[in-house]
Amino acid sequence: MTAVSDNAAPPAPDANTAAIRVEGLTMAYGDFVIMRDLNFTVRLGDIFIIMGGSGCGKSTLLRVLVGLKEPAAGTVFYREGSLWDAPPDERHAILRRTGILYQSGALFSSMTLAENISLPLSQYTALPRGEIRDIVSLKLALVGLAGFEDFYPSEISGGMCKRAGLARAMALDPDILFFDEPSAGLDPVSAHNLDELILELRESLKATFVVVTHELASIFAIGNNSVYLDVETRTMTASGDPKEMLANATDPKLRRFLTRGQE
Amino acid sequence: MTRAAASRPRADAPTRSLVVADAVLTLTIAGSWRMDQALPALDPVRQALEATPPPKTLAFACAGVTGWDSLFLTQCRAILALARQRGVTADLAGLPDGVASLLALAEKVPERQGAARTTTHAPFLDRMADLGIGSVQAVHNLLEFLGEVTLAAVALVRGKAVFQRSQLTTLIYQASIDALAIVSLISFLVGLILAFVGAIQLSQFGAQIYVSTIVGIAMIRVMGAIMTGIIMAGRTGAAYAAELGTMQVNEEIDALKTFGFSPTQFLVLPRMIALVLMMPLLCIYADLMGVMGGFVVGVFMLKINPIQYLTHTWQSVPLANFWIGLVHSTIFGVLVAMAGCYRGMHCGRSALGVGQVTTSAVVTSILAIVIATAILTVACNIIGV
Numbered sequence: 001m002t003a004v005s006d007n008a009a010p011p012a013p014d015a016n017t018a019a020i021r022v023e024g025l026t027m028a029y030g031d032f033v034i035m036r037d038l039n040f041t042v043r044l045g046d047i048f049i050i051m052g053g054s055g056c057g058k059s060t061l062l063r064v065l066v067g068l069k070e071p072a073a074g075t076v077f078y079r080e081g082s083l084w085d086a087p088p089d090e091r092h093a094i095l096r097r098t099g100i101l102y103q104s105g106a107l108f109s110s111m112t113l114a115e116n117i118s119l120p121l122s123q124y125t126a127l128p129r130g131e132i133r134d135i136v137s138l139k140l141a142l143v144g145l146a147g148f149e150d151f152y153p154s155e156i157s158g159g160m161c162k163r164a165g166l167a168r169a170m171a172l173d174p175d176i177l178f179f180d181e182p183s184a185g186l187d188p189v190s191a192h193n194l195d196e197l198i199l200e201l202r203e204s205l206k207a208t209f210v211v212v213t214h215e216l217a218s219i220f221a222i223g224n225n226s227v228y229l230d231v232e233t234r235t236m237t238a239s240g241d242p243k244e245m246l247a248n249a250t251d252p253k254l255r256r257f258l259t260r261g262q263e
Numbered sequence: 264m265t266r267a268a269a270s271r272p273r274a275d276a277p278t279r280s281l282v283v284a285d286a287v288l289t290l291t292i293a294g295s296w297r298m299d300q301a302l303p304a305l306d307p308v309r310q311a312l313e314a315t316p317p318p319k320t321l322a323f324a325c326a327g328v329t330g331w332d333s334l335f336l337t338q339c340r341a342i343l344a345l346a347r348q349r350g351v352t353a354d355l356a357g358l359p360d361g362v363a364s365l366l367a368l369a370e371k372v373p374e375r376q377g378a379a380r381t382t383t384h385a386p387f388l389d390r391m392a393d394l395g396i397g398s399v400q401a402v403h404n405l406l407e408f409l410g411e412v413t414l415a416a417v418a419l420v421r422g423k424a425v426f427q428r429s430q431l432t433t434l435i436y437q438a439s440i441d442a443l444a445i446v447s448l449i450s451f452l453v454g455l456i457l458a459f460v461g462a463i464q465l466s467q468f469g470a471q472i473y474v475s476t477i478v479g480i481a482m483i484r485v486m487g488a489i490m491t492g493i494i495m496a497g498r499t500g501a502a503y504a505a506e507l508g509t510m511q512v513n514e515e516i517d518a519l520k521t522f523g524f525s526p527t528q529f530l531v532l533p534r535m536i537a538l539v540l541m542m543p544l545l546c547i548y549a550d551l552m553g554v555m556g557g558f559v560v561g562v563f564m565l566k567i568n569p570i571q572y573l574t575h576t577w578q579s580v581p582l583a584n585f586w587i588g589l590v591h592s593t594i595f596g597v598l599v600a601m602a603g604c605y606r607g608m609h610c611g612r613s614a615l616g617v618g619q620v621t622t623s624a625v626v627t628s629i630l631a632i633v634i635a636t637a638i639l640t641v642a643c644n645i646i647g648v
Contacts (some may be wrong), residue, residue, distance in 0.1 A: 144372035198605075
């Protein structure tokens with residue numbers, strides 16, 4: 001873990017309210033540094049938005065948060081402890097409490113939707129087959145896909161694949177759900193419905209959501225906390241509630257981003 | 264009592280008791296209702312709902328619930344479905360925070376009618392007819408592909424074929440230099456095996472020198488070409504199918520079509536040229552390596568003079584065998600490239616499809632190689648070479 005300069009450090013997060021704490025995080029591909037000195041806290045129950053222009057490293061940050069890419073420096077703390085300093089078994093145990101919705105859904109194409117969702121359940125629980133089937137049909141019903149159990153991903157639309165991916169991400173009742181560009185490739189109505197679904201799930205599940213997106217409509221509709229990654233300075237230049245950012249931010253680049261280039 | 268904050272104690276077993284009073288069935292639920300616990304059976308609830316007279320209302324008392332997850336929701340859904348069947352009104356107010364809203368969310372989009380799959384067994388004649396129609400369609404697709412390849416070849420001869428020359432160079436390199444190591448190893452070993460098999464028999468008559476004839480004729484006439492064909496089917500044919508299949512999945516082939524390029528000219532033609540040009544060269548190389556395999560056995564095991572072995576090979580293998588081998592390998596080149604490209608171009612739009620076309624490309628290539636060898640052998644026999 002690298003030293004963090006005082007002015008960049010976040011207010012000391014309460015261990016009881018922080019779902020994820022990122023400290024002094026630097027990400028790089030080889031010698032090429034993408035983002036440096038990231039410090040932020042995702043609180044329990046947040047819908048936390050990771051935003052920034054194209055190519056600024058939003059998706060890479062997500063990969064670091066979910067254990068797919070090792071950071072060049074710094075670390076990521078979950079409630080159990082540091083993700084990247086934990087031995088592989090512990091890291092898997094931490095990540096089992098998370099669910100990830102990939103950009104395209106990333107459903108396994110050789111399996112039906114029911115098999116996709118039951119895979120983690122049959123692997124990590126001792127539930128009998130009948131109960132797994134009930135849970136699968138519940139998850140599909142929650143995302144509005146009741147009755148589509150026996151369909152293959154190639155037989156349903158892109159938006160449906162995304163919702164089925166969400167059902168799979170929720171299979172093990174995770175405490176933290178990650179979304180990579182949830183509204184990419186969706187029509188405005190479907191994107192709005194997905195936002196509504198995220199809000200309803202947060203309300204009912206009390207889960208924490210981390211959403212990578214640059215869709216302004218989504219950002220303002222669902223986000224209550226966020227971090228803005230600036231592609232030029234290669235670090236975070238703002239964090240907090242996106243609606244307050246829009247009202248108070250003075251940084252011209254951030255204002256341009258939040259107003260779709262209008263200001 | 265929120266989901267995230269609840270602990271997961273093993274000892275905190277889930278319990279459910281029921282009381283019927285004033286036609287209200289109250290389920291008192293307590294404990295931790297999670298996936299790692301065994302849940303109480305539904306039978307008592309079912310019996311209570313099916314009792315006569317049935318209760319009018321179903322209510323929940325969940326003050327003692329210390330934790331819940333999806334398994335609790337599935338139980339609630341099952342109980343509510345039973346209540347609905349019996350016409351019992353359910354009062355969800357007593358359920359833990361969030362449960363009622365999640366249950367409502369699950370009911371928000373009704374199950375799409377006709378979406379669920381039912382497995383039906385078609386009558387025998389239906390299945391036969393489907394098989395017949397499928398075969399006709401397959402033949403139609405194959406003929407269409409052959410037609411497109413022929414047109415692309417005509418365009419090539421007329422100098423009007425559109426493809427990237429730089430890509431052709433890469434494909435030629437991949438189908439030749441990259442394949443040398445595996446062709447060397449396999450051909451050398453096949454030559455060695457042929458020599459061993461012959462040596463056991465021939466040394467009984469003191470005719471060891473004829474090992475060179477056996478190895479020479481077998482490798483140069485047909486084995487060199489067949490081994491190269493099979494290696495290239497597994498290596499290059501499979502790669503062509505996987506590449507084109509992935510391009511199909513990524514809509515790259517659609518993109519080519521919308522730009523007005525012919526995918527057959529742009530993608531299939533360079534692959535065919537590369538394999539048809541390189542297969543005969545690889546075959547000659549395989550012939551040499553096979554003879555070397557026989558040479559090693561002849562010289563080091565059978566103690567034949569090296570010069571004598573090579574001279575005898577040269578004298579006992581008619582030149583016609585060499586040309587026959589080249590004809591075989593050229594035809595195999597066409598077959599392997601066509602099988603790989605045909606399968607790749609007819610790939611489904613999923614990762615599963617790519618796997619399937621790759622497998623079928625290899626199977627088709629090897630089948631085609633064996634059938635073509637049989638036909639060519641009979642043909643050579645008829646014309647007496």
